[in-house]
Amino acid sequence: MGQLQQKLRPRHVQMIALGGAIGAGIFQGSAETIHAAGPGVLISYFFAGLLLFVVMSALAEMALANKGLDLRGLLFKALGYQVSFVIGWFYFITWILVMAVEITAAGSFLKFWFPDQPLWLLSFLIALILIGLNLLSVGLFGEVEFWLTGIKIFTLLAFVVLGAGLMFGLIPTDHPPMLSNLTAHGGFLPLGWTGLVSSLLIVIFSYGGTEMVGLTITEMKNPEQSLPKVIKSVILRIFLFYVFPLFIIMGLIPWNEVGRAGSPFVQVFSAVGFKGVAHMMNFILLIAVTSAANTGIYSSSRVLYSLARQKEAPAIFSRLNRNGVPVNSLIVSGASLFLGSIVALFAQEKVFQYLMGIPGYSTILLWMMICLAQLKLRKQYQQMPFFKVALYPYLTMLTFGILATIFVALLFNPDNMVNSIVYASLMTVLIITAKLKSSQLTGDPLPDTPTSTS
Numbered sequence: 413m414g415q416l417q418q419k420l421r422p423r424h425v426q427m428i429a430l431g432g433a434i435g436a437g438i439f440q441g442s443a444e445t446i447h448a449a450g451p452g453v454l455i456s457y458f459f460a461g462l463l464l465f466v467v468m469s470a471l472a473e474m475a476l477a478n479k480g481l482d483l484r485g486l487l488f489k490a491l492g493y494q495v496s497f498v499i500g501w502f503y504f505i506t507w508i509l510v511m512a513v514e515i516t517a518a519g520s521f522l523k524f525w526f527p528d529q530p531l532w533l534l535s536f537l538i539a540l541i542l543i544g545l546n547l548l549s550v551g552l553f554g555e556v557e558f559w560l561t562g563i564k565i566f567t568l569l570a571f572v573v574l575g576a577g578l579m580f581g582l583i584p585t586d587h588p589p590m591l592s593n594l595t596a597h598g599g600f601l602p603l604g605w606t607g608l609v610s611s612l613l614i615v616i617f618s619y620g621g622t623e624m625v626g627l628t629i630t631e632m633k634n635p636e637q638s639l640p641k642v643i644k645s646v647i648l649r650i651f652l653f654y655v656f657p658l659f660i661i662m663g664l665i666p667w668n669e670v671g672r673a674g675s676p677f678v679q680v681f682s683a684v685g686f687k688g689v690a691h692m693m694n695f696i697l698l699i700a701v702t703s704a705a706n707t708g709i710y711s712s713s714r715v716l717y718s719l720a721r722q723k724e725a726p727a728i729f730s731r732l733n734r735n736g737v738p739v740n741s742l743i744v745s746g747a748s749l750f751l752g753s754i755v756a757l758f759a760q761e762k763v764f765q766y767l768m769g770i771p772g773y774s775t776i777l778l779w780m781m782i783c784l785a786q787l788k789l790r791k792q793y794q795q796m797p798f799f800k801v802a803l804y805p806y807l808t809m810l811t812f813g814i815l816a817t818i819f820v821a822l823l824f825n826p827d828n829m830v831n832s833i834v835y836a837s838l839m840t841v842l843i844i845t846a847k848l849k850s851s852q853l854t855g856d857p858l859p860d861t862p863t864s865t866s
Contacts, residue, residue, distance in 0.1 A: 442658060443671030445614050449607035450667045451594045453615070456608050457654050460615045464622060465647045466811040467779045469801045470786035472643045476797035478789065483782075484718035490785035497724045497846040498839070499781055504715045505838065506774040508748045511708035514701045515539050515749055521698040532754065538702060543746040546709050547737055557710075560703035567677075567696045568653045575660035575680050589663060597666045613772070613822050619650065620775035640799040709745050716741035724849065773835045776819045783812040 445453050474486045481489065488496035519535030526534065545556050574583070581588035594600060601607065661670060664680060677696075681689045717738035719725035733739040786801065787808055801808055823832050 442661060445611050445618070446658065446662060446667050446670045448603070448611035448614060450598065450600070450602040451662050452601040452603075452608055453611045454655055454659060454662075456611045456615045457658065458651070460612060460619055461647065461651050461655075463616070463779070463811055463814060464619050464650070465643075466801065466807055467782050468622065468643045468647060469799075470808055471782050472639050473797055473800045474782075474786055474789050475639060476799055477793040477795070482714070482718060484715065484722065486789070487781055487785055488722055490788045491781065493722075493724070493850050494843075494846040495781065496722065497719075497849060498842045499778060500715055500719045500722075500724060501842050502774050502838070503778060504712055504719070506771045507708045507712035507715065508745070510771055511705050511712065511745070511749045512751075514705040514708060517701040518698055518705060521694055521701065524694045536750065538705070539746065539749050542702070542706050542709055543742065543749075545706070546713070546742055547733070547739065548735060557703060557706055560699055560706065563699045564696065564703065565649075565653065568657055571677055571680060572656045572660055575657075575664055578680065579660060579663045591663065593663055593666050597668055602667070609821070612818060616779075616818065617772040617775055618654070620771060622650065643799075705749070709742065709749065712745040712748070713738050713741040716744060770831070770835055770838070772822065773819070773831070776815055776822070780812055780815045780819065783808050783815070787812075 445456070449456060471483065471486075474490075475481065475483075478486060478489065484496065484500055487499055515535050515538060516531070518538045519531045519533075522534040522538070523529065523531060577583035578585055579589060581590075603610075660680070678689050678693050681692070716725055716729050720727055720729035720741070729738065729741045729744065731738065731740050787805055790804060822828055823835070825832075
């Protein structure tokens with residue numbers, strides 16, 4: 413069996429995590445969270461960011477104390493075969509669904525410039541390119557994701573700078589709004605604390621994908637030095653790239669009017685006289701969803717590889733090529749991506765929206781399991797790592813409790829009934845399968861800690 417290669421540098425890992433969290437949602441879906449809570453949604457993003465910081469810190473602590481194990485390996489060691497099986501397969505299914513949506517969206521954005529070409533062909537071509545890049549080398553994947561995410565970040569920073577100029581009168585305009593729009597339309601909390609709670613569900617979903625840093629650990633150079641820096645940097649940047657842009661949007665446009673005249677980003681760039689706004693934003697959106705699909709291919713293939721190493725998937729998916737890439741896992745992920753594109757093309761819109769409810773459940777559930785794993789493994793550390801979660805075990809327990817409350821509220825919300833039924837059905841199948849597989853095993857299915865080549 414080959415070995416995973418440690419070719420992901422800190423800058424790669426930072427951008428991979430940001431690429432998973434900063435997707436098309438911030439460009440297209442920001443209106444949804446704003447309409448749920450009004451200007452007070454900034455509190456939701458800040459609060460969810462604090463939860464995410466605890467979760468990511470717990471992940472970094474476990475990884476440093478259990479060298480050679482990625483996120484899947486840590487969950488297995490802490491919570492056992494059955495939990496690891498269910499969470500692993502659920503995470504794999506989540507990324508397959510996300511990829512299907514992202515690659516179809518990428519094709520639709522390309523169709524803006526190539527209207528005569530069929531959607532399936534444009535999506536297929538993008539998928540083919542991404543799979544080819546992932547097959548060559550993990551280092552190349554990291555480099556491509558670095559630049560794709562860099563373009564998204566540059567766009568957000570440009571938006572914040574130009575928007576702040578308009579908002580505070582630094583760029584000439586008739587009536588700079590200053591901070592008036594944040595309180596002039598029903599107050600800072602126009603929908604009350606109930607609106608904040610409702611928006612929190614959506615906000616946590618938008619942060620989903622950041623935890624995939626845990627899948628890069630075994631392919632990261634010098635994780636002991638790099639991982640803590642990556643965790644702190646990712647959290648800071650997510651705050652900057654979510655809270656600041658939304659602050660600018662609601663400062664320039666009354667919260668109850670956001671999205672009525674198209675994307676708020678288009679509105680701001682148009683206001684400063686930027687020519688070709690439609691083409692520019694279409695390009696940015698294409699980059700955003702392509703980056704998310706690229707991240708999805710990496711994530712799903714590494715999850716399947718990890719499942720195979722722990723005998724939770726067929727052993728053939730643990731095979732690596734000479735470049736240290738899990739080639740069979742990647743092929744399955746790619747095939748699923750193509751299949752998802754076809755389904756997305758022909759399925760009714762509502763059916764696909766129901767399927768996309770699953771990643772939301774998966775994100776909260778995974779964050780909860782990371783907290784539980786840290787609570788259990790802390791007592792087993794042979795040596796306490798220099799980077800650790802403060803106020804153990806109270807902070808981790810509080811975070812788990814808050815996430816569990818949000819999870820239950822989401823599961824029993826009447827508006828999410830179809831998503832909840834789909835989720836419960838999948839969970840039931842996976843739990844039964846895990847019990848059957850577990851009863852057939854003899855000995856410890858966890859393989860020896862893998863070593864990696866540099």
